[in-house]
Amino acid sequence: MLCTSLVRNLFISINRRQYHRTHPRILITGGCGQLGVPLAKRLREQYGVENVVLSDIVRPSDELLKQGIYRYADVMDIKQVQELLVNNQIDWLIHLSALLSAIGEKDVPLAMKLNIEGTHHILELARKYKCKLFIPSTIGAFGPESPRNPTPDFCIQRPRTIYGVSKVHTELLGEYFYHRFGVDFRCLRFPGVISADTKPGGGTTDYAIEIFHDALKSNAYRCYLRGDTRLPMMWVDDCIQSIVSIMEAPSEQLKQRTYNVAAMSFTPDELTKAIQKYKPNFKISYEIDDRQKIADSWPQVFDDQNARQHWNWSPKVDLDGLVQRMFSYLERQ
Numbered sequence: 001m002l003c004t005s006l007v008r009n010l011f012i013s014i015n016r017r018q019y020h021r022t023h024p025r026i027l028i029t030g031g032c033g034q035l036g037v038p039l040a041k042r043l044r045e046q047y048g049v050e051n052v053v054l055s056d057i058v059r060p061s062d063e064l065l066k067q068g069i070y071r072y073a074d075v076m077d078i079k080q081v082q083e084l085l086v087n088n089q090i091d092w093l094i095h096l097s098a099l100l101s102a103i104g105e106k107d108v109p110l111a112m113k114l115n116i117e118g119t120h121h122i123l124e125l126a127r128k129y130k131c132k133l134f135i136p137s138t139i140g141a142f143g144p145e146s147p148r149n150p151t152p153d154f155c156i157q158r159p160r161t162i163y164g165v166s167k168v169h170t171e172l173l174g175e176y177f178y179h180r181f182g183v184d185f186r187c188l189r190f191p192g193v194i195s196a197d198t199k200p201g202g203g204t205t206d207y208a209i210e211i212f213h214d215a216l217k218s219n220a221y222r223c224y225l226r227g228d229t230r231l232p233m234m235w236v237d238d239c240i241q242s243i244v245s246i247m248e249a250p251s252e253q254l255k256q257r258t259y260n261v262a263a264m265s266f267t268p269d270e271l272t273k274a275i276q277k278y279k280p281n282f283k284i285s286y287e288i289d290d291r292q293k294i295a296d297s298w299p300q301v302f303d304d305q306n307a308r309q310h311w312n313w314s315p316k317v318d319l320d321g322l323v324q325r326m327f328s329y330l331e332r333q
């Protein structure tokens with residue numbers, strides 16, 4: 001009798017483990033921002049609505065609430081995230097909360113607290129509860145001394161923003177936790193991500209989103225970066241696909257824990273020309289601000305050959321595809 005029940009329990013536990021492997025329970029922090037909303041949508045389609053918990057400190061829209069589970073969690077308070085991890089039997093932790101580059105320079109103490117202390121909490125919880133962990137990094141993790149065209153995965157990194165410094169800290173600490181404690185840490189350095197249905201959160205690359213809204217509203221845009229400022233960019237669906245791909249990649253396929261991912265690079269002048277194919281009378285003017293200095297210290301072209309070779313990374317959308325998608329999404333709204 002005892003033996004039968006032991007065998008049955010063992011069976012249930014093996015089945016549950018297998019189920020969690022194919023249907024991981026996922027917690028996203030900072031999930032109401034530009035990347036979290038489309039990421040939650042994609043993960044819910046892939047692994048089941050009930051398996052994805054979206055968390056943030058902001059009040060979610062009614063539409064977001066309808067899409068699945070939402071919980072309040074401030075990453076500065078480790079106990080709030082811990083409670084969610086435990087109560088929801090989380091397998092994958094996707095940590096998106098951060099202050100981006102431009103907004104981070106406006107409130108350095110908050111950026112240090114959120115981007116550095118918040119990340120310490122997440123790393124500690126991933127270690128304690130053996131969660132697979134994804135934290136994005138950025139082109140902003142490089143600085144003026146880095147090679148800018150192209151910028152490889154491994155080169156000098158001396159960023160000059162608190163955002164960049166906090167992301168280098170995340171990359172190094174995540175890799176340390178992988179080597180020292182076996183935390184399955186995975187990290188991608190993203191270019192500026194372009195999307196139509198969620199707003200950008202205060203970065204240096206935001207112009208490449210704002211320009212479409214203003215093109216539709218007034219056929220004109222005043223840009224805060226010089227016309228020849230080349231930066232790496234990516235359509236949001238490619239960004240979301242890269243997260244799913246790296247999370248699903250078998251551990252032995254990953255020869256490093258932090259990878260560059262790229263899709264395209266363009267300047268405001270080049271983006272203007274691509275927009276004028278749809279709106280021939282569109283005009284751009286320039287009023288340069290502090291963000292120029294940040295952009296001038298960042299990569300112009302990202303070298304992502306390791307991601308392509310190790311886990312078959314391959315973006316789908318180029319500049320013309322991006323412009324076409326932005327107008328078709330925004331015109332429908």
Ligand SMILES: NC(=O)C1=CN([C@@H]2O[C@H](COP(=O)(O)OP(=O)(O)OC[C@H]3O[C@@H](n4cnc5c(N)ncnc54)[C@H](O)[C@@H]3O)[C@@H](O)[C@H]2O)C=CC1
Nearest residue numbers: 030032033034035074075096097098136138190192193201
């Ligand atoms: N959007 C982009 O172009 C890029 C984004 N990334 C990275 O991707 C991640 C997500 O970026 P986005 O979605 O664009 O940022 P976002 O600024 O749109 O969203 C960040 C979210 O974090 C939340 N948050 C702020 N304080 C919090 C706290 N104490 N506890 C919990 N959540 C808090 C905010 O409410 C917000 O919803 C960030 O780590 C960012 O560095 C990296 C490269 C490019």
Ligand SMILES: CC(=O)[C@H](N)C(=O)O
Nearest residue numbers: 100101138203204205
């Ligand atoms: C590239 C990023 O990390 C972000 N969009 C920013 O401009 O700060």
